[in-house]
Amino acid sequence: MGTAISLDLADDLPAATSHELAERTFDWLREVDARFSTYRDDSEVCRLDRGELRAVDASGxxxxxxxxxxxxxxxxxxxxxxYATGRLDPSGYVKGWAAQVASDRLVAAGAPNHCVNAGGDVRVRGHSPTGEPxxxxxxHPWDPAATCLVLTGTDLAVATSGVYERGHHVVDPRRGTPAAGLRSVTVVGPDLGVADAYATAAVAMGEPGIAxxxxxxxxxRHAVVTDDARLLRSHALPATS
Structure with a gap:
């Protein structure tokens, strides 16, 4: 998916068990990449987009x-x-969805304390290795070495969509042009795929996305940084700074 993935398993499990769970997780994410990548000509998404694969013949x-x-x-x-860019690209949902599925599978496998980070889309469950949330x-949307806020919790899906790495790449589908007005949108909720899509949609809306x-x-809940450097956030956002 053109991004780095990290996994932190915080449960006190045998090393072999942790290794197996990690391998299963990364196998799943590699499977998702092979199927949904817009960079791989042989992916299902690219084949469907080119008309080489019918939707009814696609994977479940x-x-x-x-x-x-x-x-x-x-x-x-x-x-x-x-289809905002003119071709099929479900990446704005798939990255968060894939990490959410990985997290759900870890819980089911007996590892309820973990963090899955898919290129800044983060799903945390339980507690960190220190026992704290x-x-x-x-x-920070202008300083890659800094943060603009820190969220804390034991069951959070946190997705951020922004223009600080790839420029104004999110397209306003109504105008067909790159959206402007919001530098960064972070959405927090119970499902990472939906949070990812909501963050992408809000960036595409521009400033009306705040309302x-x-x-x-x-x-x-959400936090937004506008192009003119205002930080706006939900009152109930679990932020510490």
Missing amino acids: DLRAVLARCADLWTATDGFFDA WRIGVR WLDRLPAPW
Whole structure:
């Protein structure tokens, strides 16, 4: 998916068990990359986009993701659009979804304390290796060596969409041009795939995305950094700084 993935297992498990769980997790993420990558010509997504694969013949995972993307298109008034760039690219949901599935599988396998970090989309469960709640730094949108706030919790899905690495790459699907107004959007909630899509949609909306985020029901929360350097955040956001 063109990004780095890290895994922190905090349970006191035998080394062999931890190694096996880590291998299963990375095998899953490699499987997702092979199926959904927009960089690999032989991926299912690229083959479907070129018309070489029919949707009815696609894998169950791809069909489920496309259905979810359609639901999210409706939920975001069309601002989360897997075809916003003119080609099929569900990455704005897939990265968070893949990490969420990995986290769910770790819980089911007996590792309830962990952190999965998929290129800044983070799913934490339970406690960190110190026994304290996890601390998740949200990158400062102008200083890559700093954070603009730190979130803490024991069951959080945290997704950030921003323009600080790839420029204004998120397309406003209504205008067909790169969106502007929001430098960084972080969405916190119970599901990382949905949080990822919501963050992408808000960036695509520009400044009107702030009011849209404010209308999301609990437990969804957010933090936004605007292009003119304002930091706005939900009152209930679990931030320490």
